[in-house]
Every structure is written in structure tokens, then in C-alpha cells.
Amino acid sequence: MVVEKNGQVLAVARAGMTGEGFYVDGSHDMNCCRRQAKVNSGGTKEMRAVGLKSIAMLIGVFALSLQTAIAAGLPFPDLEVELAELDSDHLRLGRDHATLGLERVGPGLSRQEVEEWLGSPVSRDPQEGLMHWQYNVHFPVAGGTSELVCQYMVVFGADEVVSSTHWRRRFCETLYQSRVVDIPSEDVEVVTLSADVLFGFGEAELTREGQEELRRVAEQLKAKYEDAVITLVGHTDRIGSDEFNLKLSQRRAEAVRRQLTGYGLPSDSMVAEGRGETEPVVSCRTDDLEDLKECLKPNRRVEIEVFERQ
Known part of the structure; x- marks a missing residue:
């Protein structure tokens, strides 16, 4: 069951x-x-x-x-x-977060206006003088190979206008903030860590040096931010297949997330994703493998994007 x-x-x-x-x-x-x-x-x-x-x-x-x-x-x-x-169908189907326009929904909107923006809710539940509308919202995860379905609720007061909105899980709110909320670039801090320091070549297990580097980063972030939204993005070089590199970058981002959680950063404040070899910062041409690995070193990295939760 x-x-x-x-x-x-x-x-x-x-x-x-x-x-x-x-x-x-x-x-x-x-x-x-x-x-x-x-x-x-x-x-x-x-x-x-x-x-x-x-x-x-x-x-x-x-x-x-x-x-x-x-x-x-x-x-x-x-x-x-x-x-x-259980069969091939899913217990819950969500609507794409990118098409819903949740950023337009907030206190003061009428029921009619909310339905015009978001469509009909999955459920309407009256309770203690308030009306609760629930929506299922999906986000692509794991490099787009899967989707996470999140529950989002709009609460209407006795005057039938929106009094508040809620995500069932804080992690879903973090996903939403990291992907949808428009944050000025000057408010986003980006920390770039060399994957060659964090991991062995082609591996996703943190080295001792990498663990110490992440300890230092965790202490800095805890001191600087009260309620941070953190996106961890793994990148690889072009050596190897596209599929291998995408999975490796995801595993590395997740390894960093687990380590930062161990150092005291809230797990539900972090989103980990891998982008494989799709966003290189350098391009190299050489037939020698060792020379190529050295030249492509800047592409092997984990980027930590941080901003204060809105």
C-alpha cells in the first residue's frame, strides 16, 4: 500500500x-x-x-x-x-510552475481573479470560516529527467479575497524562489568551487580537502545570511559521454548539498542540480588527453548561488 x-x-x-x-x-x-x-x-x-x-x-x-x-x-x-x-499513472499530476504565474497571486485578489490566473483548483476545502484552494505544481528535477509535484494552497478570508498563500513543504518554496522569483543580480552571490579540489577526476565522492573547503563555505554562509536560498549547480568538462557527465554533475551537486547539510545549513534551503558539460567557461583544442584535462579544468566546477529568501 x-x-x-x-x-x-x-x-x-x-x-x-x-x-x-x-x-x-x-x-x-x-x-x-x-x-x-x-x-x-x-x-x-x-x-x-x-x-x-x-x-x-x-x-x-x-x-x-x-x-x-x-x-x-x-x-x-x-x-x-x-x-x-498502482499502474503507469501517477497519484498526483501537477501543472508546470513556469506556466501558472504564481507570482501574480497574493493577498487582496478575489476568487474570480485567482481562478482566472491559475485555473480551477484540485480541491476547495472550507474550514473554520476560511476557504482553502489546493493546486498541484510540478518542477523538473535531476536535469529534467524527473518531476517533483508540490502542493500549493491559496487561503481566502471571510471577505472572499486571498488572505495568504502557502507551500506544503519549505523545500518546494525554495525550488520556487530559486527558479521563478526575479532577484536582482546584485543580490545574488555566486561562489565557484573547483571540482578538482572537491572530487577526484570522474568521481562524486568528496575528498578530505573538499570537505574542509565546504566547511569554510558553510561557516561563511551561516554568518552572512539569515534565511538563504541556495542553488548548487554541478558542471563537468566535455570528456566522456553527455549522459555520464550529466549524471556526474548531478551526483556532485547532491554530494555538496549533503555535506553542507552536515555543516549546519538547512537541507530544505538548498536545491541541487547538474548541468553536465552544457555551460563551459573555456574551450580547448588538443589531442593529448592530459593536456586536455588540464586545459578544461575551469569547466569542472560546482557553483553555489545564494540570495536571501524574499
Whole structure:
């Protein structure tokens, strides 16, 4: 059974499923999406991962845990689905965040105006004199190979105008802020770290030197920002296949995110993504592999983009 109850999500994978599509907080453990996982992005209190063996199949059970944002206690709908009922469809389908125009919705808008901007909500739930409209919003993650479905709520007061808006999970709000909110370039700090310092060539495991470098970065960010939105972007050189480089860049960004979390930065304030070899800063021409690796060194990097949450 796949159960989502009171903000806790259980994702059950059937035999033959790969691990793709499961993510936690933007890493390759997060529950999402629209590939194999078929579980939405409800907020949870704890995260547990349990593997159960049977004679015929291996069933992975993931109780995915992510901190809720200010939306805690709001009537976001839960799901309960028998395992036997899972098929190729998804438990929740979201609308593309880029087409919704959520930035136009705020206090003071009427119900009619909200529906004109966002369309009909997935649910309308009256509670304690307020009306709650829920929308499912999806974001591409993991280099666009999967999508995370987030729950977004618009609350109307007794006067039938918007009193507040909420994301069920803080991580979804972080995704939204990092991809949609227009932040002046002068307010965005970019820290570029050499992947050759952080990792071995072609690897995604942090070196000891890389760990120390990230410790220094974490201390600086904690001292400078009260509530930062942090985007971690992995880049590679052009050596190797496009697919390998894209996956490597994603794994490296996620490794940096996990390490920064260990150094005290909130996990739900960070988004990790990989862009492979698509954004080089230098171009090199040489037939010697070692010379090429040295020349392409600036392309192997992790960029940390930071701004104060709006």
C-alpha cells in the first residue's frame, strides 16, 4: 500500500523498478515524481527507508521525510492507495510552475481573479470560516529527467479575497524562489568551487580537502545570511559521454548539498542540480588527453548561488 496520511508519505516500489524518480529534498533520494515513483510531495515529519525481501520480489518502502513550512496544520489532502492499484499513472499530476504565474497571486485578489490566473483548483476545502484552494505544481528535477509535484494552497478570508498563500513543504518554496522569483543580480552571490579540489577526476565522492573547503563555505554562509536560498549547480568538462557527465554533475551537486547539510545549513534551503558539460567557461583544442584535462579544468566546477529568501 502507498499511504500519505497527516503529512507522512509511504512510497512503495514494485519489483523491477529502478531507483530513479525517488528524491528527498532535491537529492537522489527525494520522493517525487512522474517516472517510477508515482508519489507526490506531501510534507512529513521523519524520513525512513526500509527494504523488504520476499520470495518473488524486492519491495522498497520509503517513508519520505521533509520538514513542513509555515503550511503545517493546513488541510492539505492526503492519499491512500493499495499497492495492487498502482499502474503507469501517477497519484498526483501537477501543472508546470513556469506556466501558472504564481507570482501574480497574493493577498487582496478575489476568487474570480485567482481562478482566472491559475485555473480551477484540485480541491476547495472550507474550514473554520476560511476557504482553502489546493493546486498541484510540478518542477523538473535531476536535469529534467524527473518531476517533483508540490502542493500549493491559496487561503481566502471571510471577505472572499486571498488572505495568504502557502507551500506544503519549505523545500518546494525554495525550488520556487530559486527558479521563478526575479532577484536582482546584485543580490545574488555566486561562489565557484573547483571540482578538482572537491572530487577526484570522474568521481562524486568528496575528498578530505573538499570537505574542509565546504566547511569554510558553510561557516561563511551561516554568518552572512539569515534565511538563504541556495542553488548548487554541478558542471563537468566535455570528456566522456553527455549522459555520464550529466549524471556526474548531478551526483556532485547532491554530494555538496549533503555535506553542507552536515555543516549546519538547512537541507530544505538548498536545491541541487547538474548541468553536465552544457555551460563551459573555456574551450580547448588538443589531442593529448592530459593536456586536455588540464586545459578544461575551469569547466569542472560546482557553483553555489545564494540570495536571501524574499
